[in-house]
Amino acid sequence: MAVPIDTSFLASMPANVAVQFFDRVTATPDAEAFRFPRGEAWESVTWKQAGDRVEALAAGLVALGVQPEQRVGIASGTRYEWILADLAIMCAAGATTTVYPSTNAEDTVYILGDSESRVVFAEDDEQLAKLTAHRAELPHVGKVVTFDGRADGDWVISLDDLAALGKELLAEQPDVVRTTSQAIRPDQLATLIYTSGTTGRPKGVRLRHSSWVYEGEAIRAQGILSESDLEFRWLPMAHSFGKVLMSTQMACGFAAAIDGRVDKIVDNLGVVKPTFMGAAPRIFEKAHGRIVTMQAAEGGAKEKIFQNAFKVGLQVARLKDEGKPVPLGLKVQHGIYDRLVFTKIRDRFGGRVRFFISGAAALNRDIAEWFGAAGITILEGYGLTETSAGSFVNHPDANKFGTVGPVFPGSEVKLGENDEIMIKGPGVMDGYHNLPEETARTLTSDGWLHTGDKGTLDADGHLVITGRIKELFKTSGGKYIAPPAIESKFKAVCPYASQFMVFGDERNYCVALITLDPDAMAGWADENGMSGASYTDLVRSQAVQQMVAGYVDDLNTHLNRWETIKKWKLLDHDLTVESGELTPSMKVKRNVVEDNHKALIEEMYA
Known part of the structure; x- marks a missing residue:
């Protein structure tokens, strides 16, 4: 049975993302905020250290003339510097425009041009090349800030150069960033995420400060995560799933290890030993496939033990799910198989994972149950870029396979024509940038968002996705x-x-x-x-x-x-x-x- 969640947090949320961030810095200044790879080792920073760096970079953007709601692009893979740039943009009252590093030059130029981005953070020389080759098509871009690329000291400057500009301004106006951040209205534009889409040109989704703040506070209110957790974050920060994890981190106060290199995920999990991670289903499909094929290659007795372990594990999991007692004989068998098989599988993911969160696409129920049998919980969630990512998520103590959980507290769901899932709440977008007709087709006059997905709601209010209407x-x-x-x-x-x-x-x-x-x-x-x-x-x-x-x-x-x-x-x-x-x-x-x-x-x- 779904447990009602107190929605009183809605009345006391921080006014904007910048205030949410500085509130976190003030609340736990000496706690670890981020860790990230530097060569073969991992470096760690506290919330206070991250806050000081963000404040300097935000002041640098103010010094460059960035005005409230003006767009600033980030063309980079997921890394600590992405986080710093994003927070600095929002603390300077600008609006982050996200660009995947894999986006081709033509679409990169289109996104930065359509958004009228004034400054662009470019990860390296590869990203810089896309901009410099098309500089004439980017008249609004006054400055490019690079993380690792070659700075020319003119149009292209380094991250340290931007921080130095900021420190100069802060020496003259010590409160410039705090004053700027406190003046940001909740309904101001915080982020412009261009959905890559499966057809046509990318569409810029306009997301407010209040939407991101709400997302983090709504997850905190559900009691799923706390300060004691440790996240491993590899997801693209250019995607709303990555962004919502940042909002959740500021609301809850846990530390996050950041490394966007997909080929390093398994190695990193073993080193970082996180308590949770967000991922797309493909990661779980690949892990499942790899473990199953490796075991099949062993053959003989080991493969038979592996197969029997999962038969027993699934039996035990289903009995527990139905609230039934596990017979003693089955319990003993399960204990043996847990030592022989399941512990080794959990160790591949660091050995401390409380749960994974799956989103961005549908997760196959059989794969979710397979992981569950091994003692690894996957909580499936659902949302769209147009809802600031999260709108539904299962809870560790009420995880229902085949569903994406109940709607977030403070949001509403209903089924429209043809069982289309419709969502209303603080996370829903302002609209599509420069596309009023598309906005009118997607958002009703009273704030309901057409998702384009079909679904059903069970007796406990858990949503089941039954397909994409267009598919x-x-x-x-x-x-x-x-x-x-x-x-x-x-x-x-x-x-x-x-x-x-x-x-x-x-x-x-x-x-x-x-x-x-x-x-x-x-x-x-x-x-x-x-x-x-x-x-x-x-x-x-x-x-x-x-x-x-x-x-x-x-x-x-x-x-x-x-x-x-x-x-x-x-x-x-x-x-x-x-x-x-x-x-x-x-x-x-x-x-x-x-x-x-x-x-x-x-x-x-x-």
């Missing part, structure tokens, strides 16, 4: 198909899967395009006498075709007759952001994939 299609036989549900099932069944895309609109059966995970396939190749073979050669081999056929057959046993995959093709490459087939937040651009492989799809219907 639903109808077969020629009149049956509706929700591709994401089938696609996530395949990823749970096949540990080598990367992407599985279902098509069949107005056709008499469903087909699929499949890509495999290159890392997982390198391991498969080593175990199957094909070491060193290229990805393309592997997926074209008879052995891999037969292996995938087995997994598709397995998938079909879990589907309704009209959903089954009659034909499929393996692509000779995995989808990437660089190829334009994935968004920077790793969502498949279904229309691009369909266009790129139209002939292959048609062939399956020939």
Whole structure:
């Protein structure tokens, strides 16, 4: 049963993000705020140290002439300096415009131009090159501040140069940043996040200071996190999921270890030993696939113990979930398997994880239950960039698999036409930047946001996502198909899967395009006498075709007759952001994939 959460926090929230940040600095000045890699070691800073650096950088932006709500871009991967730049922008009353480092030059210039960004933080020479090559198209950009790139002392300055400018101003006007921050209205623009979208030009989502403050305070009010937690943050800070974790950190006061290098996640978890981490489902799919394939490679008794452990683990987890007692014999077995198998899996993630939070896309229930059986809780949540990320999240003491939890306190949810999920509350955006017609289509006059997702609400108020309205299609036989549900099932069944895309609109059966995970396939190749073979050669081999056929057959046993995959093709490459087939937040651009492989799809219907 859902427990009502006190919403009195709504009346006492900090006025804006800058005040929220400085309140945190004042409350716990000597507590650890951030740690980050410097070479092979990790460096740590307190809230007071971070506050001093942010204040100097914010004063530097004021010295450069940044006015309230003027946009300042950040083109960088996730790192400590990203956090400093973002906080400095908001403490100077500016508005952060986020740019993924993988965004091509054309879209980078479009985002910075459409937002009329006055200053841009650029991570390195690669990001600088995008700006300098198109300087004539960026008339509003008066200064570029680089983290690691070459500064020319004129248009491009270093982070230290900006801090030095700020210190000069602070020597003359010691209260300039605090005065500026206290004058920021709650409804002022704090962030402009351009959704990469699966079609068309990116749209700038306008998010207020009050929205970010609300997000952090709403999570704190739910009692999920506290000062004693330690977060590992690798998620793109250019994405709203990364940004909401920052707001939550300021509200709750825990420390965060920051490193955006995706290839270092597993190594970093072992070193940092966090108590929680936010991630997209792909991370859990990859981890699940890697552990399962490694164990299968061992074979023999070890593989049998592994499989039996999960049978017992799932039994125990389901009994506990149903509130039933665990029989003594089963409890003893579980204890043995926990020592032999589950402890080792938990140790791969640092050994201290209380839970992971999954968002940005749907998590397959089987994978969530598999982790749960190993003693690793994954709390699924849901939200959009247009709702400042979080709108729903499961709670550790009331985690319901297959749902994204109850709506945040202070927000409302209802189901509109065709069961469309509609959200209203302090986290909802102002609108799309320079796109009044798009805004009017998405936001109703009384503040309800059309999400474009279908869902249902259970008796406890937990939301179940049933599909994306635009992604639903109808077969020629009149049956509706929700591709994401089938696609996530395949990823749970096949540990080598990367992407599985279902098509069949107005056709008499469903087909699929499949890509495999290159890392997982390198391991498969080593175990199957094909070491060193290229990805393309592997997926074209008879052995891999037969292996995938087995997994598709397995998938079909879990589907309704009209959903089954009659034909499929393996692509000779995995989808990437660089190829334009994935968004920077790793969502498949279904229309691009369909266009790129139209002939292959048609062939399956020939």
